[in-house]
Amino acid sequence: MDVTIDKIGEYEGQSVRIKGWLYNKRSSGKIFFLQIRDGSGIIQAVGVKSQLSPECFEKMQKVVQESSVIVSGRVKKDERSPGGYELSVENFDIIHLSEPYPISPKEHGVDFLMEHRHLWLRSSRQHAIMKIRNTVIRACEDFLRQEGFLRMDTPILTPAACEGTTTLFETDYFDKKAYLSQSGQLYNEANCMAFGKVYSFGPTFRAEKSKTRRHLMEFWMLEPEIAFATIDDLMELEENMIVYMVSRLLELNKADLKSIGRDISKLEAIKAPFPRLCYNDAIKLLRSKGNELPWGEDFGADEESILSLNFDKPVFVHRYPAKCKAFYMKPDSEDPNLSLSVDMLAPEGYGEITGGGQRIEDYEELLKRIEEHKLPKDAYEWYLDLRRYGSVPHSGFGIGIERTITWVCGIEHLRETIPYPRMLTRLYP
RNA sequence: UCCAGCGUAGCUCAAUGGCAGAGCAUCCGGCUGUUAACCGGACGGUUAUAAGUUCGAGUCUUAUCGCUGGAGCCA
Numbered sequence: 001m002d003v004t005i006d007k008i009g010e011y012e013g014q015s016v017r018i019k020g021w022l023y024n025k026r027s028s029g030k031i032f033f034l035q036i037r038d039g040s041g042i043i044q045a046v047g048v049k050s051q052l053s054p055e056c057f058e059k060m061q062k063v064v065q066e067s068s069v070i071v072s073g074r075v076k077k078d079e080r081s082p083g084g085y086e087l088s089v090e091n092f093d094i095i096h097l098s099e100p101y102p103i104s105p106k107e108h109g110v111d112f113l114m115e116h117r118h119l120w121l122r123s124s125r126q127h128a129i130m131k132i133r134n135t136v137i138r139a140c141e142d143f144l145r146q147e148g149f150l151r152m153d154t155p156i157l158t159p160a161a162c163e164g165t166t167t168l169f170e171t172d173y174f175d176k177k178a179y180l181s182q183s184g185q186l187y188n189e190a191n192c193m194a195f196g197k198v199y200s201f202g203p204t205f206r207a208e209k210s211k212t213r214r215h216l217m218e219f220w221m222l223e224p225e226i227a228f229a230t231i232d233d234l235m236e237l238e239e240n241m242i243v244y245m246v247s248r249l250l251e252l253n254k255a256d257l258k259s260i261g262r263d264i265s266k267l268e269a270i271k272a273p274f275p276r277l278c279y280n281d282a283i284k285l286l287r288s289k290g291n292e293l294p295w296g297e298d299f300g301a302d303e304e305s306i307l308s309l310n311f312d313k314p315v316f317v318h319r320y321p322a323k324c325k326a327f328y329m330k331p332d333s334e335d336p337n338l339s340l341s342v343d344m345l346a347p348e349g350y351g352e353i354t355g356g357g358q359r360i361e362d363y364e365e366l367l368k369r370i371e372e373h374k375l376p377k378d379a380y381e382w383y384l385d386l387r388r389y390g391s392v393p394h395s396g397f398g399i400g401i402e403r404t405i406t407w408v409c410g411i412e413h414l415r416e417t418i419p420y421p422r423m424l425t426r427l428y429p
Numbered sequence: 430u431c432c433a434g435c436g437u438a439g440c441u442c443a444a445u446g447g448c449a450g451a452g453c454a455u456c457c458g459g460c461u462g463u464u465a466a467c468c469g470g471a472c473g474g475u476u477a478u479a480a481g482u483u484c485g486a487g488u489c490u491u492a493u494c495g496c497u498g499g500a501g502c503c504a
Contacts, residue, residue: 024464026464026465026466026467028460028463080462081462100456102440103454104440104441106440107465109441110497111496206503209501209503210503211498211501213499214503215502300500300501300503301499324504327504328504329504341504343504355504356504425495
């Protein structure tokens, strides 16, 4: 019977067959210990010379790391085995004898591993991170569905539009130019006027020459947008989504988190409510920590780090100065120099993972902003339409999936959180 | 783009300006409970590239390329 390793405990005492790859091999003369992985887990298969045909035993001597194999054997509980269970080999076949495998169980450098990303993904640490990525995405989508949101995907090829073109990747679109999307936000606004609560989820592209542990040229963003929602509604939604997502992780991926060395207690502390700090108070906090950022400046890596290290939960920073946020952010009625924008900073120094706010719903006000920012009005006619036909207050945010995964995994660099990271100097593999 | 560091065997790293070395991987041999197994042996080098200083350069100088870390950029 063919089984997968994650379900092996259900077959104790039975003979089963596993199709997979050789993860590692140890031998002791007339006994072989084969670590077999099949994508669902790793199990130790034990082959004893006296219990096997000579052909079978010969294959075990010959097999090398990452060869594809089919192993048949009896499932046994054994504490000496790394997974708690092991397979007493009855038959062993090599599907493909691997060439010498470049990634050994020993340590490797970052550059070498990135160059072999397609093979690196076979390692157990990468398995854990990819499974966590899966839960993060699925939990956020599940949460939004439960809240009545409709997923509506937005285009990746777009006309110039959003902001300036300096940070956009340009491509030919027959006899025109097209740009890779850097946000689904404007389309989400149209969609939420059609369906009330919507979100988009997909890759976004930024042609910024950023070379840090927190930037990718291509990253995945989940962007909810809600009609009739205020900035306060938005913060509550974000908070609930993060709490739900973390609870799902603790339920489904505790072993994965532990295997990459994550301090679980840090995640267990993620409970609502999250602190809410207005920009002015954030500046005061920074001053008290010796940071002298002038009022009106957006936070850099330093400031975000100081703020997020100050709390053991994510923290909202809201009402940033209008001039450091996008043109469509609604000004605060109590102080028009401030915008109804809000970022969520992840704790432990990880910094910004979401950004969003309440949008301008008034036609004249939006038009004024478009002109102030010297944006081409023609390109925004459809966007202005949303303020001509039944405009309502509305809010939305975007959450950067890779940054979020970096935080929940507690890892150094976001390059491990996506299967094939696109970075400033790396487009291969 | 700027600042700093690094570039030596397939990988991870040593080598005072004076013979180019180890561990792992691979191959051969040994071992019936290994846990990154272990033990013995073999294979493995245009020291990133180019020029310079020197009796002599992996080591010092200059340039170029590449990588890493950070800054900046960044709804």
